[in-house]
Amino acid sequence: MYFFETSERKRYAQVACAVVWCLFGAGPIFGFAALKPTLIDQGIYESVCDVTNQTDVSIAAHAPGLFTELLTSLSPVRADQLHTEGFVSKCTDQDLKLNMMFTVGAALTNVSALVIGRTLDSYGPRVCGLIGAFFLLLASVIFIYSKAILSLGIFDPYLVGYSLMALGGPFSYISSFQLSNAFPEKSGLILALLTGAFDTSSAVFLIYKKIYLSFPTFFTLETFYKFYLAVPLFIAVVQLLVMPVESYLTPPPELIPNPTDEQRALSIAAAQEEYIHNGMSQDHADDNDNTPLLPPTSTRRRSSLGDAYKSIYIEEEVEDATKSKTELSYSIFGILHSYSISYQFNSWWFKLICLFSTIQMLRLNYFVATVNSQYTYLLGSYQSANALNRLFDIALPLGGVVSIPFVGMFLDHFPTSIVLGALLGVSLLIGVLGVIKNSFLAGAVNVLIFVAYRPFFYTSISDYCAKVFGFETFGTVYGSIMTVAGLINFLQSVLDRLTHTKFNMNPIPLNLLLLAITVVIGTATVAYVTVQTHKYALMKFKGNTSSDDEETEAGNHDEN
Incomplete structure (x- = not known):
């Protein structure tokens, strides 16, 4: 549609409703660092510990420094309310089982991306959103009755409940992407609002932690999820009464009644983009008869996710096509557009970005799950690590909101090779800061850079996929990258166990290993994209110059 x-009023209501449910339901599982201390304090998985066991976390007795005390003052909780001993896992097995909740949840969030894209294309956003609401509702019910389920020994309610939340979030979140076309001239703003709401949703468990610390006997996990039932119920109601059955698509220019100047410009750009796209298909076919191409536009299945991003990029594609006629353009926009999905999957453009994304997501999620235990070792003080953890709890949801506008400007003004180089550079900086011992300042800087890097990374990968692979295959390519990364993310549990057992809670060896892998894969990715970008710029310029010469010769021939 x-x-x-x-x-217009209903479309505004649809966008507002989507932002609200994304704030509370899109990605709360990534607030695990805030949730984990409350789970420990409530004795979740404590039964796996022998009562004589002591925690494996080494806690020094020295008081936190001045900078730590400053950050501690950011929280209204007094030192005597922190129940320090209750917030440290009683044994290795308890800590590993708690971390496994996040490992499985993060993996399922990524693995589900491809299935969600297919569901969205086949059944529409309403069905996709209702599935998300169902998963969130089921997760809430399981947590509410977790003690009864645990006593019956049917299944692990905490692992299953968290996993269902991990599935419900992306089903609800991704179903809202198509709303970018509800206001084509504001598509970038709408996607930014939804992305910001997703990042902010990690604050759900931070809010729960704050209330729990004030009312630990009343606001238990079961009570929290009784309140949280309102989220899936809200999603279900608005899906049935407010949201569209079908995804909004980019309309042909001739169909828009009384278009505004911006809508008219976008429609013209869309028509030009289609012309460029079809021209590229013919060029590919002429260059290599054996290269598998996408079918003609009329017979091609439209990707809802790709169409959601299309309004943002069509003007850029037209601008690049125009610019490359007169000067070298280092945009990679269109380099694999019109190629078949099998050809794209077999290209180094896909293989390298898939490897790079996988190692980055493994590092990102591993840090989210273990930030407290890592810095308890690195700083030698639980109090210092707890202050840093509270900074992380607050900064994580704010990171996306603050950084997204700057990320957008960076992506708009720099070629993809520079963007990937910046991703690699910041990633290496995080890795170096993450192995510095006895420096609270280094830890705080690391946390602040990390929370800004996370949305930068995810936005850059989707930007790369749109520019390199195109809109028709965007959902499949992006979903495949997330799926591979999600499957590899299960290695997080192996890293966690090695840290607890082999390295006695020392995170430095594995952090250095992940850093070394990042250097190899990241350098290869940046080098390949840089070389291919220059080749593509020359190819576009020479191709356009040749076309202009042919047109001039044809004109002279006609005059003669």
């Missing part, structure tokens, strides 16, 4: 088939 097209935006002009729905009233």
Whole structure:
């Protein structure tokens, strides 16, 4: 369906509802660092510990420094309310089982991306959103009755409940992407709002932690999820009463009634993009008869996710096509557009970004799950690590909101090779800061850079996929990258166990290993993209110059 088939007021309501449910349901599982201390304090998985066992975390007795005390003052909780001993896992097995909740949840969030994209294309956003609401509702019910389920020994309610939340979040979140076409001239703003809401949703468990610390006997996990039932119920109601059945798509220019100047410009750009796209298909076919191409536009299945991003990029594609006629353009936009999905999967463009994304996501999620235990070792003080953890709890949801505008400007003004180089550089900086011992300042800087890097990474990967692979295969390619990364993310549990057993809670050896792998894969990715970018720029310029010469010769021939 097209935006002009729905009233403007209803479209505003749809966007507002989507932002609200993304704030509370899109990605709360990534607030695990805030949730984990409350789980420990409530004795979750404590039964796996022998009562004579002591925690494996070494806690020094020295008081936190001045900078630590400053950060501690950010929290309203007094030192005597922290129940320090209750917030440290009683044994290795308890800590590993708690971390496994996040490992499985993070992996499922990524693995589900491909399935969600297919569901969205086949059944529409309403069905996709209702599935998300169902998973969140089921997760809430399981947590509410977790003690009864645990006593019956049917299944692990905490692992299953958290996993269902991990599935419900992306089903609800991704189903809202198509709303970018509800207001084509504001598509970038809408996607930024949804992305910011997703990042902010990790604060759900931070809010729970704050309330729990004030009312530990009343606001238990079961009580929290009784309140949280309102989220899936809200999603279900608005999906049935407010949200569209079908995804909003980019309309052909001739169909828009009384278009505004911006809508008219976007429609013209969309028509030009289609012309460029079809021209590229013919060029590929002429260059190599054996290269598998996408079918003609009329017979091609439209990707809802790709179409959601299309309005943002069509003007850039047209601008690049125009610019490359007169000067070298280092944009990689369109380099694999129109190629078949099998050809794209077999290209180094896909293989390298898939490897790079996988190692980055493994590092990102491993840090989220173990930030407290890592810095308890690195700083030699639980109090210092706890202050740093509280900074992380607050900064993580704010990171996306603050950094997204700057990320957007960076992606708009720099070629992809520079963007990937920046990703690699910041990633290496995080890795170096993550092995520095006895420096609270280094830890705080690391946390602040990390929370800004996370949205930068995810936005850059989706930007790369749109520019390199195109909109028709965007959902499949991006979903495949997330799926591979999600499957590899299960290695997080192996890293966690090695840290607890082999390295006696010392995170430095594995952090250095992950850093070394990042150097190898990241350098290869940046080098390949840089070389291919220059080749593509020359190819576009020479191709356009040749076309202009042919047109001039044809004109002279006609005059003669």
